[in-house]
Amino acid sequence: xxxxxxxxxxxxxxxxxxxxxxxxxxxxxxxxxxxxxxxxxxxxxxxxxxxxxxxxxxxxxxxxxxxxxxxxxxxxxxxxxxxxxxxxxxxxxxxxxxxxxxxxxxxxxxxxxxxxxxxxxxxxxxxxxxxxxxxxxxxxxxxxxxxxxxxxxxxxxxxxxxxxxxxxxxxxxxxxxxxxxxxxxxxxxxx
Numbered sequence: 519x520x521x522x523x524x525x526x527x528x529x530x531x532x533x534x535x536x537x538x539x540x541x542x543x544x545x546x547x548x549x550x551x552x553x554x555x556x557x558x559x560x561x562x563x564x565x566x567x568x569x570x571x572x573x574x575x576x577x578x579x580x581x582x583x584x585x586x587x588x589x590x591x592x593x594x595x596x597x598x599x600x601x602x603x604x605x606x607x608x609x610x611x612x613x614x615x616x617x618x619x620x621x622x623x624x625x626x627x628x629x630x631x632x633x634x635x636x637x638x639x640x641x642x643x644x645x646x647x648x649x650x651x652x653x654x655x656x657x658x659x660x661x662x663x664x665x666x667x668x669x670x671x672x673x674x675x676x677x678x679x680x681x682x683x684x685x686x687x688x689x690x691x692x693x694x695x696x697x698x699x700x701x702x703x704x705x706x707x708x709x
Contacts, residue, residue: 530546530549530562530580530587531546532546532547532548532549533545533546534546534587535587535588535668536562536564536585536586536587536588537585537586537587537588537589537626537665538564538566538573538575538583538584538585538626539584539585539586539624539625539626540584540624540626541566541569541571541573542566542568542626542660542661542664542665543566543568543588543664543665543667543668544564544565544566544567544573545564545565545567546562546563546564547563547564547565547572548562548563549561549562549563549577550563550574559576559577559578560576560577560578561574561575561576561577562574562575562577562580562585564585568660568664568674584626586626588665588668588669589628589665589669590669591669591670593628593629594628594665594666594669596628596629597628597629597631597632597662598632598666598681598684600629600632600633600636601632601635601636601639601681601684601685601688602636602684602688603636604692605636605637605639606633606636606637607637612648612650612651616650616651616654619634619637619638619654619658620654622634622658623654623657623658623661626661628662628665631658631661631662632662634654634655634658635655635658635659635662635681635685636685638651638654638655638658639655639682639685639689640655659678659681659682660674660678662681663677663678663681664677666680666681
């Protein structure tokens, strides 16, 4: 994985997994030098298998590009803990919420992306999601699962299944609590 340099800076090597905020998890496939306008510029070549894309990022622009190393296991566990919390329902226009969700996804921070996954998750027996809700949910889920998969060495589909299993389990707990509460209220009304 990635190492720290002499000045405690992040040293990137070919084969390292990295996160680019707007594209998710990629792998450094090469480090090249090209001559552009008479100047030699060093680039990281990052491949994103999920969307079959390759980016060349100037090494001197890594920090401002937002490129970062993978989260730690503890950071991903915090993100998974976030999806276990009750969804936050917000009473604002969908277009505004959608914009906020997109910004959260593009932040590249797993705990923020996890909020989107949690808030847009819908049980199979609930009202259908709109097309745009489903797209944003799938984008957030894919982003979170990509990092989860890279950290734990899993295929992306397995990571998606594991995250959705957590969502489903928490949803069942919530539904059971609601049903218990309804039964208790019904019993109180009968008395």
